[in-house]
Amino acid sequence: MTDPDHSPSQAPTEPCTEAARGPGRPRSEASRQAILTAAYELLQEKPLPEITSAALAKRAGVSKATLYRWWSSKEAIVLDGYFDAIEHRFPPPATDDPMADLRSHLRDAYSMMGGPDGRIFASLVASGNFHEKLREALNEQLNSPRCRDTQKLLVRAVEAGRLAPALDLELCTELIWGPAFFRLMTGAPIEDDLADRVLGMLVCGLGTKA
Amino acid sequence: MTDPDHSPSQAPTEPCTEAARGPGRPRSEASRQAILTAAYELLQEKPLPEITSAALAKRAGVSKATLYRWWSSKEAIVLDGYFDAIEHRFPPPATDDPMADLRSHLRDAYSMMGGPDGRIFASLVASGNFHEKLREALNEQLNSPRCRDTQKLLVRAVEAGRLAPALDLELCTELIWGPAFFRLMTGAPIEDDLADRVLGMLVCGLGTKA
DNA sequence: CATTTTCGAAACGATCAGTTTCGTTTCGAT
DNA sequence: ATCGAAACGAAACTGATCGTTTCGAAAATG
Numbered sequence: 001m002t003d004p005d006h007s008p009s010q011a012p013t014e015p016c017t018e019a020a021r022g023p024g025r026p027r028s029e030a031s032r033q034a035i036l037t038a039a040y041e042l043l044q045e046k047p048l049p050e051i052t053s054a055a056l057a058k059r060a061g062v063s064k065a066t067l068y069r070w071w072s073s074k075e076a077i078v079l080d081g082y083f084d085a086i087e088h089r090f091p092p093p094a095t096d097d098p099m100a101d102l103r104s105h106l107r108d109a110y111s112m113m114g115g116p117d118g119r120i121f122a123s124l125v126a127s128g129n130f131h132e133k134l135r136e137a138l139n140e141q142l143n144s145p146r147c148r149d150t151q152k153l154l155v156r157a158v159e160a161g162r163l164a165p166a167l168d169l170e171l172c173t174e175l176i177w178g179p180a181f182f183r184l185m186t187g188a189p190i191e192d193d194l195a196d197r198v199l200g201m202l203v204c205g206l207g208t209k210a
Numbered sequence: 211m212t213d214p215d216h217s218p219s220q221a222p223t224e225p226c227t228e229a230a231r232g233p234g235r236p237r238s239e240a241s242r243q244a245i246l247t248a249a250y251e252l253l254q255e256k257p258l259p260e261i262t263s264a265a266l267a268k269r270a271g272v273s274k275a276t277l278y279r280w281w282s283s284k285e286a287i288v289l290d291g292y293f294d295a296i297e298h299r300f301p302p303p304a305t306d307d308p309m310a311d312l313r314s315h316l317r318d319a320y321s322m323m324g325g326p327d328g329r330i331f332a333s334l335v336a337s338g339n340f341h342e343k344l345r346e347a348l349n350e351q352l353n354s355p356r357c358r359d360t361q362k363l364l365v366r367a368v369e370a371g372r373l374a375p376a377l378d379l380e381l382c383t384e385l386i387w388g389p390a391f392f393r394l395m396t397g398a399p400i401e402d403d404l405a406d407r408v409l410g411m412l413v414c415g416l417g418t419k420a
Numbered sequence: 421c422a423t424t425t426t427c428g429a430a431a432c433g434a435t436c437a438g439t440t441t442c443g444t445t446t447c448g449a450t
Numbered sequence: 451a452t453c454g455a456a457a458c459g460a461a462a463c464t465g466a467t468c469g470t471t472t473c474g475a476a477a478a479t480g
Contacts, residue, residue: 024424025478047340052467063428068470122339125395129336130257135397143396163416171389171407172416178388179381181395185335186353187345197381205415206373206382234456235446263437273459278438427476445458
């Protein structure tokens with residue numbers, strides 16, 4: 001019978017970041033980089049389910065054996081490649097104007113979501129629905145940190161008296177990011193001015209101004 | 211190769227409800243229903259990619275040939291099964307209180323999203339990322355109609371003076387539905403009171419009260 | 421130089437979507 | 451009644467991809 005495999009063997013996903021101390025041939029750093037690069041390149045060309053381990057190996061110029069020696073699954077490789085590529089983008093702004101920072105942060109995020117990396121992100125999030133490991137990694141390494149960034153900026157705006165005190169920060173974050181997720185998942189484009197429009201409408205509220 | 215363009219996609223989705231006109235054995239309505247029911251049952255048990263056509267056929271008590279005689283793909287079958295099951299749920303409310311209607315509409319939607327049907331919806335939306343046909347069908351037959359419902363209620367609330375005039379209805383809708391999509395895609399639960407909290411925060415806005 | 425480990429090539433076994441074949445069944449039309 | 455067109459079930463069949471393994475050769479360390 002089929003059983004939801006869920007890797008019986010504990011994942012060798014442990015990619016000894018540190019140099020091998022023991023004797024013997026050390027891991028090839030060149031291959032590692034080639035694999036991560038190939039993964040990101042392929043992600044730009046096709047959604048995750050259409051990326052085959054064979055194509056990945058071929059693009060990277062390594063064998064499949066090498067892939068599975070260091071990663072537990074195709075998903076793990078591709079995710080690493082994505083993280084590796086986008087790791088140092090969009091550091092949260094930190095000027096002395098909290099609202100400007102918030103707007104700038106949102107613009108960065110929405111700009112990313114609207115471009116090629118957004119499509120990649122969408123395909124990863126979508127795949128997360130079918131691979132709990134993938135979803136968790138995505139949440140822990142991308143979504144949660146980004147949401148924390150947003151919340152820090154929100155807190156600063158509240159402290160500066162620009163936003164209402166006692167805000168539900170988590171809900172705020174979801175309202176802010178919601179439209180991007182909505183469009184990502186429905187396939188609608190994310191225009192350049194969307195971030196500003198979202199922020200504007202959110203700050204003002206839908207209600208009639210008293 | 212035989213003509214790959216069997217029937218233009220979604221056409222066989224709506225098979226003759228009436229008896230077949232031409233000669234020959236008419237289509238088995240029992241099989242059709244059994245297939246749709248089986249599809250919905252399987253969707254409740256596992257995400258779409260894990261549903262095999264063989265399992266679908268077995269559950270419905272039909273042969274795979276019958277499946278593909280009437281549907282063009284596994285996705286089309288499953289989508290039909292889902293639509294068939296949820297078709298007549300949650301008609302948009304229409305009392306004389308626009309804001310109450312809006313709240314009630316949102317509660318219904320979020321309640322669905324938070325339950326088993328929401329998980330199914332999530333898996334379908336996620337799969338839509340990898341099947342353009344599926345995404346389009348989902349948008350046309352579910353997302354767009356629901357958003358139109360929301361917008362109608364918004365318009366009525368505006369006309370009643372309960373919401374600000376000249377609202378960007380599309381953006382409003384995305385803000386309203388955004389948090390549900392966000393949670394659906396990150397795997398976070400959707401609590402019973404989320405709809406009210408979203409609506410409350412949206413109507414008031416994040417800004418400091420003037 | 422010996423040890424240890426990697427690497428590439430290829431093969432393996434399994435699964436799945438979708439198609440085809442074939443013999444049987446069903447029903448409308450004659 | 452009966453004929454025949456089309457639907458039906460069972461199962462074989464395509465063609466593709468998957469994760470994983472095996473094996474010998476290459477290479478880096480001590």
